[in-house]
Amino acid sequence: MALHKDGWGHDVTAADAAAVARLDGAILAYCGMRVDIGDRMKTVFEADAEMPMALAAKTAFLKMFATAKMDAAAAKTHAQLSAVIAAGETTARERAHAGALGHYVAGDLGAACDAWEAILIDHPRDLFAIKLAQLNRFYLGQPSAMRGGIARALHGWSEAMPGYGYLLGSYAFALEEAGHYPEAERHGRRAIEIDPTDIWAAHAVAHVMEMQGHSGQGYGWLDVLKGEWAGVHNFKHHAHWHRALFALDLGLHDDVLDIHDRDIWTEVAGDYLDISNAASLLWRLEEEGVDVGDRWAPVAALSAERVEEHALVFATCHFAMALAGDGGDGEGHADALDRLEAAQAAHMRAHPDTTFAHVWRAAGAAIVKAVRASRAGRPGEAVDHLLPARAEILRIGGSHAQRDVFERLLLSAALADGRDALARALISERLAARPEERWTLACCRALDTGEVRADGATATA
Incomplete structure (x- = not known):
């Protein structure tokens, strides 16, 4: 050589x-x-x-x-x-x-x-x-x-170097996650000008729009670009997940279900990101009182096969969400959830210095317990697990948009448990960032009128 x-x-x-x-x-x-x-x-x-x-x-x-x-x-x-x-x-x-x-x-x-x-x-x-x-x-x-x-x-x-557009798209996403939205959008749009098929750059710009509550603009951005993704692997399912989030914020529940069925949970779905996409979307839909039918079942089935994996706490939390979600009461896959918690605890003891162990101890275990309690009709327990770990949830990784499902879970549980002061504080915090977010405004109305369901679901139609 x-x-x-x-x-x-x-x-x-x-x-x-x-x-x-x-x-x-x-x-x-x-x-x-x-x-x-x-x-x-x-x-x-x-x-x-x-x-x-x-x-x-x-x-x-x-x-x-x-x-x-x-x-x-x-x-x-x-x-x-x-x-x-x-x-x-x-x-x-x-x-x-x-x-x-x-x-x-x-x-x-x-x-x-x-x-x-x-x-x-x-x-x-x-x-x-x-x-x-x-x-x-x-x-x-x-x-x-x-x-x-x-x-x-x-x-x-x-600009003459190979992959320059990919560099810009990567920088755009990093800027967005760090809160530099105008600069992130500028770099992301330039990357798309260089290569319209650059789905990472497209998704970086979508994140900018998501974080600022520009749902109509974000939906249109991805809708125009989706035709460029024929040669993209499963990550295109995640880009469509962002389309679904925009549609959800716009109140287009039928469109969200259609995107889920056609573009998110497809015949080739099945890796940890696909499971995470589906689980967090179905969870959000049910929070808004939408009947998702039997869509939980295949997501939970794949999650049950992965309860003893220890690669990413982010993924494990979503496996738990799918298992708790299927059946609606948190106990439909109680055995699998028990195995998941036991496997992670054992791995943490055997490998205490891995990244997974540190993050599981700081936030992962609390998230899984909160997910289970929430679906089992014990919202107060969910709050008690999740609130003390809230500052550490960032450590599981994923984006702000992805982790927001756990923030929503906390607010829903606080509402369902009658912790009005906490719920109002969480609502105030969310509206300070996105004053027109539809679901949060619905939570505010529910709190003011006392019309909160026992499971914390809030009608937003």
Whole structure:
């Protein structure tokens, strides 16, 4: 093997330049969330089975599935990478990626992010490191760090470089989560001008509109762009989830159910993000008194298969939500929920220093208990679990929009339990951010009139 340049000017240890070019294409496909990432990676390994950066990419891609089976495959691939590095000459950057991935495979997301961001000090054009750091800062609930990591790399880029639009879209999302809305929208719109299929940028702009309560504008933005997503993998379901949230805020319940059935819970749905999309949307609909029929059942069935996974607390909380939601009383899948809580507690004791353990202890366990209590008709218990952990919910990761389902749960439970002072304070806080949010205004009216259902559901029609 020899050194060859990749599309960003880095030295890459590889059999030939053609293999490096194929890896460049796979990384760009990852950034574009394209459905052909796997096929592209196969062609990379056909050209060079031992390229260190290809093994690094494969390790990361396997880890992103967030399942026990894929975690094991990621660890195996990382061992291959480590063996290749030990056996021959490699670059400092390649060795640094191997080190970062070692932390990732071991479940220490913070150390992995620190390592990727250290790579960016010397290699600010390392788009793969940028994306991996962003993904994991996102699931650490660290928006300011997510923004700063990309901002420190901007000086190395120009519009002529491959993936420049993906850089802008990533920065747009980081800016939005950190609360810099005008700048986020500007960068996101520029990324879409460069590439209308860039769904991460499209979703970043949608987040800006969501956080400011611009539901009509947000629905229209995504409705125009949805035709560009034919080549996008399951992440397009999440973009449609945002469309559904906008429709929900506009009171278009039939449209929300239609989006769920056609664009969110499709025949290929099933990964943790699909489950999270469906569970949080169905939960919100039922909060508004909408009959969702039998839509919980397939989401709960898949969640029941994943109760012993320990990749992301964010995912585990949504598995619990699906299990509690199906049946309507919190006990329809009591055995699976019991197994989920027991498995996480056991994992936390056995692996106390992993990111999952720290976050589960701080917020995850309380969220799951609150979800169960809420659906079982014990709203006071839900409040007692969730309110003390509220400041730590950020740590489960996900976006502000995704975590808001737990904020809504707290308010619904406070209303149902007759904790009027707390409910009014939570309503005041929500309306200060989004004065015209339809559901919150309905909660305010229900509180003023005393028309609150025992389960906390609030009519918003």
